[in-house]
Amino acid sequence: MLDSLRAVIRSDIQALAPYVVPVSDGMVKLDAMENPYPLPTALQQSLAQVLSALPLHRYPSPQAVELKRRLARLMGLVEDTPMVLGNGSDELIQMLIQAVAAPGTVVLGVLPSFVMFRMIAEVARVKFVGVPLKEDFSLDLVALRTAIAQHRPALTFVAYPNNPTGNCFDATAITEIIEQARPGLVVVDEAYYPFTPHSFKDRLPSHDNLLLMRTLSKLGLAGVRLGWLCGPSALLEQIDKVRLPYNVSVLDQVAATWLLDHSEELERQVAVLVLERAVLAEGLARLPGVTVFPSQANFLLFRVRGASGIFDGLRRHGILIKNLSEAHPLLQDCLRVTVGTSQENRQFLDALESLIPAP
Numbered sequence: 001m002l003d004s005l006r007a008v009i010r011s012d013i014q015a016l017a018p019y020v021v022p023v024s025d026g027m028v029k030l031d032a033m034e035n036p037y038p039l040p041t042a043l044q045q046s047l048a049q050v051l052s053a054l055p056l057h058r059y060p061s062p063q064a065v066e067l068k069r070r071l072a073r074l075m076g077l078v079e080d081t082p083m084v085l086g087n088g089s090d091e092l093i094q095m096l097i098q099a100v101a102a103p104g105t106v107v108l109g110v111l112p113s114f115v116m117f118r119m120i121a122e123v124a125r126v127k128f129v130g131v132p133l134k135e136d137f138s139l140d141l142v143a144l145r146t147a148i149a150q151h152r153p154a155l156t157f158v159a160y161p162n163n164p165t166g167n168c169f170d171a172t173a174i175t176e177i178i179e180q181a182r183p184g185l186v187v188v189d190e191a192y193y194p195f196t197p198h199s200f201k202d203r204l205p206s207h208d209n210l211l212l213m214r215t216l217s218k219l220g221l222a223g224v225r226l227g228w229l230c231g232p233s234a235l236l237e238q239i240d241k242v243r244l245p246y247n248v249s250v251l252d253q254v255a256a257t258w259l260l261d262h263s264e265e266l267e268r269q270v271a272v273l274v275l276e277r278a279v280l281a282e283g284l285a286r287l288p289g290v291t292v293f294p295s296q297a298n299f300l301l302f303r304v305r306g307a308s309g310i311f312d313g314l315r316r317h318g319i320l321i322k323n324l325s326e327a328h329p330l331l332q333d334c335l336r337v338t339v340g341t342s343q344e345n346r347q348f349l350d351a352l353e354s355l356i357p358a359p
C-alpha cells in the first residue's frame with residue numbers, strides 16, 4: 001500500500017500540508033467567520049417543506065437561472081447579469097486556476113491573504129507569487145508593480161476586505177493593479193461583502209479583465225455551498241467550460257433561492273453583527289497590551305504578546321479562535337476572532353482578560 005502511494009501520488013502532494021479544520025465540538029466557535037445565529041424555527045420549517053418536495057431523483061438545473069436572478073437582484077444588478085456558480089467560492093478559485101493552468105503560468109496574490117489562492121494553485125502545479133503587504137496591511141504598490149511586470153500573472157487575487165487582516169485595500173491602488181495586470185485577469189474576492197459598504201461591483205463595466213467573486217458563506221449560509229462569479233460574459237463562458245455540469249446540488253440551489261426570497265432575517269443578523277463588531281473591537285482595545293486592527297469584515301485581527309499561549313488558554317476555556325502567529329512574519333503574535341453573539345463575545349473577552357498577565 002505504502003509503496004503504491006509513493007509510486008503514484010505526486011511527491012508535491014505528499015509534501016503538502018493539509019487544510020486542517022480543528023475539532024470544535026461543544027466549543028464556542030469563533031474561528032471560521034460563520035454567522036452565529038441559526039435561522040428562526042418558522043423559517044426552518046417552511047424551508048424544510050420546500051426541500052422535502054424536491055425531485056431528488058433528477059440532476060440539478062445546470063444553468064440555475066432562478067438562482068442567478070436572485071443573486072443579481074441581491075447585488076442590485078440587472079436580472080440577466082452573466083454568472084458562473086460554484087460549490088462555494090473555493091470551487092470558483094479552482095475553476096479559475098484550472099482555466100489558466102499551463103507550464104509557466106503564474107498566479108499572484110498578496111501575503112497574508114486567503115490561503116486557498118496559494119493552495120489551489122500549488123495543487124494545479126501553477127506557480128504562486130505572493131507579494132507581502134506593508135506593515136500596516138496596506139498594498140505595497142511598488143512591489144506589486146514590479147512583481148506584475150516581472151511575472152505577467154494570468155490571475156491576480158485580491159480579497160476585498162482581506163482575510164485575515166480585515167481591511168479593504170485602497171480602491172485606487174486596486175484599480176491600478178487591474179490596469180497594470182491586463183491582459184491578465186484580476187479577481188476581486190468579496191466574500192465579506194455583507195459587512196462593508198465597499199465593493200468593486202460598479203466598476204465591472206469599466207474593466208474587461210475584472211472578475212468579481214462572492215459567496216453566501218459569510219452572510220450566514222456557510223453550509224449551503226454557493227459562490228458566484230461576475231464579469232465579462234465572454235470570459236465567464238470560457239470559465240464555465242471548466243465547471244462540472246452539476247456542481248451545485250438541487251438542495252443547495254433551491255435552499256439558496258428560497259432563502260434569498262426570505263432574506264430579511266439574514267439581513268437583520270448582519271446588521272446586529274456589524275454593531276457587535278464595534279463592541280468587540282472596543283472590548284479588545286481596552287485590554288492591556290492588545291492592539292486591534294480595523295475591520296470591514298465579520299472578524300477582528302488583534303495582536304497580543306504570547307499569542308500562541310493565549311490561544312491555547314482560550315481553548316482550555318472552551319473558546320476556539322484562529323492562531324495566525326506562525327502564518328506569516330507580518331502576523332507575529334496575531335490572533336483572529338470571528339464576531340459571535342453578544343454572549344459569545346463577552347465570554348471570549350472575559351476569558352482573554354483572565355489570560356493576559358497584569359501589566
Ligand SMILES: *Cc1c(COP(=O)(O)O)cnc(C)c1O
Pocket residue numbers: 033087088089090091114159162163189191214215216217222226227
Ligand atoms: C471564507 C472565504 C472564502 C470561501 O468561501 P466559500 O464560499 O465558503 O468557499 C473565499 N474567500 C475569502 C477571502 C474568504 O475569507
